[in-house]
Amino acid sequence: MAKIEIESAFVESWTKHSDEHPAWGIKTAEPHSKKNDAGKYETIGRTFRTVKVSRASGIDLSEFVKGDRVHVWGTEATETREHEGKKYYDLIVWADRVEPAERGSAATGSPETAQEAPDEEPWAQAPTDDYAGGTPF
Numbered sequence: 001m002a003k004i005e006i007e008s009a010f011v012e013s014w015t016k017h018s019d020e021h022p023a024w025g026i027k028t029a030e031p032h033s034k035k036n037d038a039g040k041y042e043t044i045g046r047t048f049r050t051v052k053v054s055r056a057s058g059i060d061l062s063e064f065v066k067g068d069r070v071h072v073w074g075t076e077a078t079e080t081r082e083h084e085g086k087k088y089y090d091l092i093v094w095a096d097r098v099e100p101a102e103r104g105s106a107a108t109g110s111p112e113t114a115q116e117a118p119d120e121e122p123w124a125q126a127p128t129d130d131y132a133g134g135t136p137f
Contacts, residue, residue, distance in 0.1 A: 005073050009101075030049070032047070053094070057096075072093055
């Protein structure tokens with residue numbers, strides 16, 4: 001487990017809330033961007049995480065909805081699970097603090113680098129063993 005600070009991640013759909021366990025977690029997508037040849041930033045990848053809080057933390061995640069940007073501080077760990085003979089690895093952040101994030105670049109405050117929340121939810125798709133560009137690691 002490692003301490004982590006996520007400066008800006010989008011909140012994704014999360015359907016695991018219930019009356020007995022309200023707002024104990026959210027899914028997030030942290031975009032990774034680089035400047036293209038035209039000088040504009042484009043998203044080249046995303047890191048998907050599940051942000052969880054303990055009941056004793058007092059953090060209410062119900063205020064965040066899909067598309068919101070959040071700033072998260074906590075401890076990250078990788079959890080392994082198996083489904084139908086395949087292993088899956090999930091990035092879990094046990095949050096110490098979660099706040100709404102500012103839009104735009106953290107370094108410059110520039111609105112040009114602001115990104116919109118993704119419409120699709122790639123983390124919800126079934127994983128494949130097909131890598132178009134070869135093994136990613």
